[in-house]
Amino acid sequence: MNVVEVSHLTVQYGSFTALNDFSCEIPEGCTGLLGPNGAGKTTLIKTLLGFVQPQSGTARILGDDVVSSGPSIRQKIGLMPEQDCHIPGMTAVSFVAYAGELAGMPSAQAIRRAHEVLEHCGLGEARYRNVETYSTGMKQRIKLAQALVHGPKVLFLDEPTNGLDPRGREEMLDLIRSISHGKGVNVLVSSHVLRDIERVCDRVVVVMKGQLRATGTIQELKAIQGQPLDVEVREPNNAFASRLMEIGAVVGPPKNNIYRVQLAGDVRQAHITVQAAARATNAQIRGFRVAERSLEDAFLDAVQPGEPPHILHATTATGGAQ
């Protein structure tokens, strides 16, 4: 079942079009929402939460229309906003319990649950402190705690690592990963930090200028068309490269003793062919793997200027031997 289904969604702020005929489907699991600043990521989250009325199109969360079923949907959603948000004058435990009550939890359950999630988010020791006295890292954690308190089925995290130091960032990513894998919570992480997305997400949706540019698993997006191989040798060997080119391979120049080799046929067949060429030329192979781009390359490729729709699904990215 898809967690989010968006169909031909158009959202405008006055004359500015924030989402332009945007369509995508987000399956269960942890999905990253990638895009440069102003791409429309936050507008998509706003629309899914019912804060913004779309001009046209539909959006569904867990099968419910976001416009007609707003309150019941929001009971199943947790939002961790980008900016600091808290209720003034409250301790962490009362704030999180209050957030639970607002979501519909009975008072006693909300308090019990607040203690649980604060402990889980690493704020157990500071739970009786006023939230206004918290550090930036603690404020990020309390935002996550208030989003989790009512046991949402879908969690929207908007720039969850903003303002965190390296250690805090790692801990936050660990938290998100632990929640989004095997706990029944579907997570949509909006960020422009590719490393964070790669660390916690299984899939990504790339948005640019209010339009969908790419969607798929991270492996799919990083894959290069034609499945070239990266062959690491002990030292550059021109005879090896020439031998491969004689049998029809496209071989790029060595980079850090790695040749990018593109051969016809499947990976297993290519493996055998490369080994044969190495034996024939006395080249020592140290490593052998299917070549892939970095997520950054995949992202830059997806957001490069061009006439929309420039939508990549699965392994349609271009790029061959170096």
Added chain:
Amino acid sequence: MASPIADVSYRDYDGPLFAARYRWWVIAKQGILLASKKRNLQVLSFVSAWYYLAMIIVLFFVNQGGSGGNSEAGNRIMEGIMKNVVWKDQFLHGFSFAQLPLLLVTLVLGAGAIANDNRSRALLVYLSRPCTKLDYLIGKFVGIFVPIFVILAVPTILFYGYCALSFNQYGFLRDAPWLLPQMLVVILMSAAFHSALVLAVSSMFDQGRVAGATYAAMYFITNFFTVAMSITWATADGKAPEPVKHLFYGSIDGLQIGFCKAILDTRGSRPFVGGQRGAEANLPVPAPPLLAISLILLAIIAGSAFLTWRRIRAVEVVG
């Protein structure tokens, strides 16, 4: 190795979740709870009831002195004093003298109600839950309205009870049989008026202090007219031009005092037991027409609610 009891990994919540109804009550309850913990509010509650407390003390000693030994002379003294007392005017005075402390109560309760939420972007917490703008608005309103109502109503009811038990023989219930319901209507209107107005002001700022200063400025600037008109009326010995008696009520507290006079059907008298009955008391300004002042108050409440409604926007704070 962690024992099972120390397992702090995330667990899904499988308990009950109420449907998205009456969410406003959660917000109101929180507002009332926070208000009840404010010590300055407890002090202000006593201060706002000072006239009733003073009257209870005065009447207690008058009663003790006048009826000492149940002598005929004592009864004559009591009747002499009591014939000057206009009971409904005592409630008008109690309500009027509570206005300034009530301003402070309103500032403590309401100045930061929405302004602080704007500053800390708390609207995102509210509106990302199954909570509508209407829930938020009603919840905030009730969270201010209920404490103001209680602060005004409790001393009024206590004073009414004391008078009903101690001075019934001097015409307390006979003179104004509908006094308590009338006063409760006045207090309801006053609490609604202050709550709606302070929320509207609060919604326009993102600093509780700035909102409070603005509300206080509105109170005192409009109050200037009340004072000016009052002086004009007093110096003209009741023969002031017609607009004076209308402009006298053109302030935050003036509107409420005018409504109270109109409901109680009195023009007022001098405070404490030295008051004069009815038309003999020529200094206080006559009561305004009940319908007109009721409509003005209701229009201000509705206008304030509309303004607040327009200002509550989650999108603005999402960024």
